Amino acid sequence: MPGDLPRIGDWSTYEELAALQQATLPRILAQAAKSPFYRARLGTDAMTGDPTAFHRLPTTTKSDLRENYPFGMRAVPNSELATYHESSGSTGRPTPSYYTQDDWVDLAERFARKWVGMDASDTLLVRTPYALLLTGHLAHAAGRLNGATVVPGDNRSLAMPYSRVVRALHDLDVTLTWSMPTECLLWAAAARAAGLNPGQDFPALRALFVGGEPLSQARRARISKLWGVPVVEEYGSTETGSLAGECPHGRLHLWADRVLFEVRDPDTGTISKEGAGQLVVTPLHRAAMPLLRYNLEDSVEVSYDPCPCGWVLPTVTVLGRALHGHRIGDTLVTQHRLEDLVYRLPFEYGVLFWRAQTTARHLRVEIEVTAGHRTAACAELADAVRRELGVECLIEGVDPGTLVPHDVLTGMPDVVKPRSLFGPDEDWNKAILYY
CATH class of the missing domain: 3.30.300.30 (ANL, C-terminal domain)
Structure with missing residues (x-):
């Protein structure tokens, strides 16, 4: 499958893009037929490559994923799985996702499709969670695929406080970062607390990749001015990987050669290819866990208006959390x-x-x-x-x-391996625990 993945430039019109999607659709439908969920729900006869029939298929929901935890959506033998993930949330029941090694080639390539590219000269600080979520692993894989040196700076680990992030940014000549936008503000404050100027004392830094939370234009401009580099936005999910990336003109483009997108009116159920509504996605190159017409429940606005960047890809404005x-x-x-x-x-x-x-x-x-x-x-x-x-x-x-608090920005917690034997002047209340 990786050798068949389309590249930007393989098509020059939206008609050619649609033809590429339709040529790929039968293969992912056939793969989905191997999943217990889709086999039981739809039957193999329902899964044809006909566009009209495809749009009549019921949407897949987050509840479907939770109800089929852990492997009810799996379409390959367990031996072919490379990674297992769960998305964040507080519903109580996990939302599982899993990928094969070939799936990971598609995931990493999509994430790396940013106008600020990655190569062997880069050092990439990954400052999003690694545990169960996809986000940290996604950036890590994209960095390695493109030859970058990756610094795994998980933002949920006691071993990586803000003071250590600032040290890594400065001493390792980090060129690119991946984080939530709020992290960039916290780093700036921590840098100042360490006596450093974010906009002057990190000359190797050339871009900040951000995602995972709403970002207004004013906050983006503030972060960019603080650090003196572009802020490049990303849109995706643990269930799907990267769905859109930013072009040099600041617009988010949907990766429509790798994922089929629809816009659903939540009031009427009407489906269209553009306009405002809920984003419904069908990843076209996913073997482990095919998703047919998966409703992300994000409110978006999709447009096919031309973009000065020249990418023949639709653009998306994500409205969900902003509403x-x-x-x-x-x-x-x-x-x-x-x-x-x-x-x-x-x-x-x-x-x-x-x-x-x-x-x-x-x-x-x-x-x-x-x-x-x-x-x-x-x-x-x-x-x-x-x-x-x-x-x-x-x-x-x-x-x-x-x-x-100042100590959040400057503190360096004592993170040690757990032990059970203590001397007479030591605090044995720390037995077994990490501190």
């Missing part, structure tokens, strides 16, 4: 909109961290800001909230270190 919020009276206040206002404050105010809480009648916001800029920052943010959101607000400035 989630809390009401104050008749107004829906979302984190995305509020974040944009916070990071529109002048750069010299130094606002990196904030938090907010809604009540039935007003919004309360705290921002970390030095005393010298506190009055101006609070007044300007209050004015912006009232003007653009139309809600009453209470803006409070707090000292830096209030929301993100």
